[in-house]
Amino acid sequence: MKKILALLLFGGLLFSSCDPFHAKIEKDSETDTALYYSSEKISTPASIPDTLTIATWNIKFGGGRIDFFFDCYGDRVLMTKDEVLSNLQGIAQEIKHINPDIIFLQEVDISSKRSAYVDELQWILDHTDLNYGYYGSQWKADYVPSDGIGKMDSGSAILSKYPLSNARRIPLPLIEEQSGIVQYFYLRRNMLRATATIGAQSLEVITTHTSAYSTDGTRLKQLKEIKKEIDGVAAKGKKFVLGGDFNTLPPNTVVFEKFDDGACDDDPDFATHSAKDELDYMNLFLDTYEPAISQADYDADNSPYFSFTSDKNGFWNRKLDYLFTNGDFLDHSGLVHQNSERGGAETMPLSDHAPVSVRLILK
């Protein structure tokens, strides 16, 4: 009988060893997959301001403008620790310059081979005035057996001067056109949501980073899920700010294909598709909530609001990054920190995205 029990135990252990690369983030709960962080030195603001500065920035895993293979400008896959820390230094400097009360970051590596295993979220917390953070993995695997990428844990984060709580990582639909094996090792998009407590007030803060390369309508499904989530928050009478890299152009964008940074046009994995049929996607949000950059301002002139380019020698050529609220942003306080003239610092060397900031009226 003991031997049969031992065999059963053995068999049970066998079956429990699924997901050999530990890539299925969703097998754990929404709360368990939102990881809490805090700065080594907490310095909470002494008084509650009338407005909060909120920002969003895709920091490209601290890769700066190194010529990576996926940009098709070079063949780099892995960085040295010195390179990562040097790039993070520039990112922290820019964050201190923006001085946000809350910032959403995308493409933050916390334990990835490509970024020499530096916990970038902890490093940024320890080298800025931000105190608290939550992290949700977007791409996680013990080993990604493609392009020499290796171990990966990269995702989105919410960083705040004020305490954060009730965090959840909410999964978004996966790209259906991918084969099972590719999907298993691929990015798993999500929303990361938390509650910021600013004095007596609560603010729901939500960040996201939607699919870049799907052609099967997955991104639209993801955007609808995000809309549903914030509609739910608004319906409960709660104030929210949503921000992130939506990988989607606004309506009335003049140039929506054949961008001047298209070095990957011959690579089916990384080529940029025409966004002609997607230009109404962001109306989901623009029709209901207040954006940091008003649509009227964008319609008047697209270029001051561009926040992305893969060509470090060119200029920002499209808008992918957004902030929305069901509260009130201070009029015309939205700013894309493109360079020293628009934002006060040169951000082109720091990431393939420029940070976007806005002031939220609190009282």
Next chain:
Amino acid sequence: MKKIIFAAVLLIFAFSAEAQLKWSDHSVHTLAKGRKEIGLFAPLKYGLKDSLELSVHPVFFFVIPHITVKKYWKSVGSWELGSTHGFAYPNLLYKLISRRGTGGILPENAKIPQLFKFNNSVSLGKSLNQHLDLTFTAGLDLTIALGEGSFPEIEFPIVYPRTYSHNQLITPYLGAHLSGELTGKLQYAYDGTAFFFVRENKGLNLENNLRLQWNASNKLAFRVGLVHSYGTYPFGKMGRLYPYFDVLFGF
């Protein structure tokens, strides 16, 4: 389909009628002279003499030329002494897996020096009864790296401790092997191995490998097992559990 299953069952019972020979394991004992074993995944083993066993993997050999020799030396009191000696040249394999896209285990631009890996170990074993054979092993991985560049570590359980010496010259290890009969043709085996990372990224990796083997006959055996690996990696500590199975053929 039913016919195939019926034939397979008949075959297993036919094999079962033979006298039992000892299957290869991690004890000091070697295969009987002339006996060969191979698995779906396990390497080909050949008893060159009653005290000498050769081992190569027939598929991997062409991309990672290698050989392992196991030698039974003598009795030392109530204990028995054996050793293993291996060599591998993994560069062909690493070149194959340094690529863009799927299957790119290593970066395409990796500059890997010429690697010559040697493995030597000494084992002391003792058979307490039919239910327990005990073997202790001490070994050393040594990799001579010639030329410029470095090996981009594969920080994955099972692989990392066996490639640590590529950049760090040596990996000493200690092991314990227990095996024996559970019931008739059903055997168990346990291997515990501690790899010591004594240079950069210092630390330890512990592997526990527990398996069951049903020896249907001298010619056919089925193996299922679990290996648990816990240890230090360049990013910190990690523990992982993996199941495995194999079908072994002896002839």
